[in-house]
Every structure is written in structure tokens, then in C-alpha cells.
Amino acid sequence: MSDATPTATHPDYAVRGLNPERLAAIHRHAGAEVLDVGCGNGRYVLHLADRLNIRGVDYRWFDAWQARPELFEVSDAQALTRPDASVDTILSFETLEHLPEPERALREYVRVARKNLVLTVPNCQLTDGMRASGLIYNHWIDRTHLNFWELDGLCALIEKAGFRVRERGYINRIDLGPLFAESTGLGRLGGKLFKRLQRHTYPMTCLVVADKP
Numbered sequence: 001m002s003d004a005t006p007t008a009t010h011p012d013y014a015v016r017g018l019n020p021e022r023l024a025a026i027h028r029h030a031g032a033e034v035l036d037v038g039c040g041n042g043r044y045v046l047h048l049a050d051r052l053n054i055r056g057v058d059y060r061w062f063d064a065w066q067a068r069p070e071l072f073e074v075s076d077a078q079a080l081t082r083p084d085a086s087v088d089t090i091l092s093f094e095t096l097e098h099l100p101e102p103e104r105a106l107r108e109y110v111r112v113a114r115k116n117l118v119l120t121v122p123n124c125q126l127t128d129g130m131r132a133s134g135l136i137y138n139h140w141i142d143r144t145h146l147n148f149w150e151l152d153g154l155c156a157l158i159e160k161a162g163f164r165v166r167e168r169g170y171i172n173r174i175d176l177g178p179l180f181a182e183s184t185g186l187g188r189l190g191g192k193l194f195k196r197l198q199r200h201t202y203p204m205t206c207l208v209v210a211d212k213p
Contacts, residue, residue: 015041016040016041016043017043018043018044018047019171019172021171021172021207022044022093022118022120022171022207023044023047025118025207025209026044026048026091026118029089029116029118029167029209030052030088030089030091030116030118031087031088031089031114031115031116032052032053032088033052033053033054033086033087033088033089033114034048034052034053034054034055034087034088034089034090034091035054035055035056035057035080035082035086035087035089035090035091035112036054036055036056036057036091036092036093037056037057037058037077037080037090037091037092037095037105037109038057038058038059038077038092038093038094038095038098039056039057039058039072039091040058040062041062041063041064041065042056042062042064042065042067042068042071042072043064044056044091044093045068045071045072046064046067046068046071049068049071054071055071055072055073055087056071056072056073057072057073057074057075057077057080058072058074058075059074059075059076059077060074061074077092077095077099077105077108078099078100078101078104078105078108079104079108080108080111080112082112083112084111084112085111085112085113085114086112086114087112087113087114088113088114088115088116089113089115089116089117089118090109090112090113090116090117090118090119091117091118091119092105092109092117092118092119092120093119093120094120094121094122094205095121096119096121096147097121097122097139097145097146097147097148097149098144098145098146098147099146099147100146102147102157103157103160103161106157106158106161106162106163107161107162109161109163110161110162110163110212113212114212115211115212116163116166116209116210116211116212117158117163117208117209117210117211117212118207118208118209119158119207119208119209119210120171120205120206120207120208121147121149121154121205121206122137122139122145122148122149122204122205122206123137123149123150123151123170123203123204123205123206124137124139124140124148124149124150125150125151127200127202129200130202137174137202137204139204149206150206151168151169151170151206151208154206154208155168155208158208158210159210162212162213163210163211163212163213164210164211164212164213165208165209165210166209166210166211167207167208167209168206168207168208168209169206169207170203170205170206170207171203171205171207172203172204172205173201173202173203173204174201174202174203174204176194176198176202177190177192177194177195180193180194181194
């Protein structure tokens with residue numbers, strides 16, 4: 001996450017792992033020159049550095065950057081230090097929800113990108129069943145989150161900033177099998193049974209790919 005005046009750091013950004021659905025989106029859509037804004041510990045940058053010209057920025061220095069310090073820079077997502085049209089693709093994973101001015105950051109993405117944007121934020125759409133059960137996604141209670149979007153509102157904001165949405169959807173679905181197994185006392189069998197019976201999934205993350213007009 002990136003912020004000119006950062007709040008307490010969420011632990012996930014210091015130990016962030018690779019998400020296969022985000023990686024697949026990068027491989028499908030990213031150009032040769034990439035800037036990962038809000039890169040956290042830089043896991044995607046370090047993983048892709050041998051095949052892409054990729055750099056990462058975040059609001060503070062992360063210890064993991066020491067592996068390849070030349071690939072990273074401290075910068076505010078809402079006021080990037082990069083020149084206009086200087087990279088093909090902006091990556092922005094779990095960043096906008098932390099920013100006091102997310103539209104300002106998106107306008108910076110439009111300015112710096114030549115080609116496109118690959119972006120994810122937490123999915124904040126709650127179903128009737130979730131409300132009735134008293135269940136919510138854990139990102140609703142993350143104190144570093146300032147913004148909460150459903151997919152339609154997110155896409156509208158991205159297009160207002162100057163991008164054209166090309167692909168939209170959900171990734172990172174919750175596995176409710178263990179909860180079912182625990183609540184019924186059926187163990188692994190309960191988890192397997194739940195997967196067979198499940199008709200509705202609960203994605204935690206919105207994924208949007210948007211082109212530069």
C-alpha cells in the first residue's frame with residue numbers, strides 16, 4: 001500500500017505471497033515494462049524481474065527489497081515520481097483501499113501508463129446469506145482500509161479517472177469447507193461433502209483490467 005502519511009502496516013504486506021490468479025492476469029495482460037504500485041514486500045517484482053522490465057514502489061522501504069534494491073523506490077501512489085507514459089502496465093494490488101484519494105492515484109496511473117492497468121481490491125459486496133449469518137469478509141475490519149467497493153462502483157471510478165475497463169471479475173474465493181467440517185463435526189468428509197453441495201462461491205477480491213484510451 002502507498003500513502004503519503006502511512007498508518008500502521010498490515011502484516012500481510014510484509015509477508016505477501018504470490019497469488020496464482022494475479023500472476024495469470026499479469027502474464028495475460030502486462031506489457032514488457034511494468035510498475036507495481038503498492039508492491040509491499042516486492043514478491044511479484046522479484047518473481048518477474050528475470051522476464052520483465054519491472055519495478056516496484058511503495059510508501060516505505062521493506063526489508064525484502066534488499067535482495068534487489070535497484071528494483072524498488074519509495075514513492076506515494078497519489079504522486080508518482082515517474083514521467084508521463086513511462087511504462088506499459090501499472091500493477092496495483094490491494095492498494096487503492098488504503099488511500100485517502102484513490103481517484104488521484106488512478107489519474108497518476110493513467111498518466112504513467114502507456115498501455116494498461118491490472119488492479120485488484122477487496123470485494124466488499126455482502127450477500128443476503130452473509131448478512132443473515134453475521135459473517136463478513138475480514139477486510140471489512142482492517143483498520144488501514146479507507147475505501148470499500150463493489151465491482152460496479154470500482155469500475156465506474158476507474159473509467160472516471162480515464163481508463164477503459166476491458167475485463168472485470170472476481171478471484172480469491174473463500175474455502176468454506178473447513179468451516180462446514182468444523183461446525184458439523186464431520187472432519188474431512190464434511191469438507192468434501194460441502195464442496196460437492198456448494199452452489200455459491202464467495203470471492204474476496206475484485207480484479208479489473210483496464211486499457212489506456
